[in-house]
Amino acid sequence: MGKIAFVFPGQGAQYVGMGKAFAEQSESAKAVFERAGKSLDLDMSALCFDSSEEALQKTENTQPSILTVSYAIYTAVKEKLGLEADAFAGLSLGEYTALVAAEAMNFEDAVRIVRKRGQYMQEEVPVGKGGMAALLGVERDDVLKVCEEASVFGICEPANFNCPKQVVVAGEIDAVKQAIEISKRYGAKKAVLLPVSAPFHTSMLLGAGEKLRQEMLKYSFKPAVHPVYSNVTGDRLDPETDVRENLVKQVFNSVLWEDCVASMVRDGITTFIEVGPGNALTKFIRKIDKDVQVYNVENPEDLEVLAEKLKTGGGNADV
Known part of the structure; x- marks a missing residue:
């Protein structure tokens, strides 16, 4: 099967009901929703499963909810398959999920940070400008x-x-x-x-990046246990890189997702597993490199298919 990378989606992948089936079937996934709720003092399960599209589209809700759903599904996948990833990456917001999965960030800290991140990014530029x-x-x-x-x-x-x-x-x-x-x-x-x-990932959000820098000083970070690939550089984060500064720059710099995938392939990744709502990254990866195996998991049925594919060494599948 070769080396495996887990990748995580960003803002725009949200929908009402995301993650519900996993929370109902996996104790580890359910626990992640509970942890997020306690961290933010809100009912994260209700927000993701039973709220409205309008509520989920509020950036300060979108970002922690996608992070929570993606990480909850990741814990269920890891629990069932016992896979140890060789690399992690995420598109924009998804990079936070990657850093949590790679043990560079505490999950509770991450959901608090991305909620502030959403607020800062939305407030920096007046609506309509x-x-x-x-x-x-x-x-x-x-x-x-x-x-x-x-x-x-x-x-x-x-x-x-x-x-x-x-x-x-x-x-x-x-x-x-x-x-x-x-x-x-x-x-x-x-x-x-x-x-x-809002004009995300442009110089117009420099102010939002500075506010995020000040917010992140409240939290501690560790070197990632497994390689994480940065949206800002399009390459593997150096263990000596300041994770805070990398995430600050991400707010107002281009997201180099194509470069991230190419760098992972260069480093020997042959299987990509997209975890979280939607399958946008799966589609992107297939356009970047047609020779790698790509899977996506957003519900328990996908996980069952993935388990069977990995057991038999199957090729690409929209699971």
């Missing part, structure tokens, strides 16, 4: 040219390099709208505004 857009079919170097041309109209920067020819740009709304039009000259097959109200 910033935006994000997905550009599909544009080469990476050309995205940089698109942003440069659009910057005449305001701030416009690459926010997420998800996979080949799928990049998200962000910044001031007028500049982002111009980027959509400009990208068509560079071969964009599709270019659309995303339903978010």
Whole structure:
């Protein structure tokens, strides 16, 4: 089977009911929801299982809920399969789940931090001033040219390099709208505004990053037990790297997800297991490298299929 990496989704993967089946069937997963609830003094199970889409879409709720669901499912997967990962990574918010799984962060601390992170990121830019857009079919170097041309109209920067020819740009709304039009000259097959109200992972969130830095001084961090790959560098975090500073930079720097996956493959990872709500990372990874095995687990049925696939050495599957 080779080396295994667990990867975790970021904001946007949330939906009402996520994680409920695991909490009902796994004591370890149920315990994670209880731990999150005590840490934040709220009913995390009710928020994830029985609230509304509107409640979950509030950034200060979205971030701790996705972290909780992803980590709860991870504990259930590890409990059933007994797998020890060779690497961890996560997309944006998902990097916090990766750091918790790699034992660099305490879970209770992490849910408190990401709730503040969500608040700081949302509050930094007034609603309506910033935006994000997905550009599909544009080469990476050309995205940089698109942003440069659009910057005449305001701030416009690459926010997420998800996979080949799928990049998200962000910044001031007028500049982002111009980027959509400009990208068509560079071969964009599709270019659309995303339903978010803040320009995440751009220089417009420098202030949010500074607030997060001050918040994280309240908490302690440890060197990761297993390798974690950084969104900021697109490579393995050096054991000497200040985890706090890496997470601060992540707020206002591009997410280099494509680079993270390529670096893990370079380092011998042959199997990726996406754990948490949705399967966006599974789709990205397959576009980045068609030779690796990729699975995703978001409900107990997926875990049963994964267990069987790993037992038989099966190839890629949408589990």
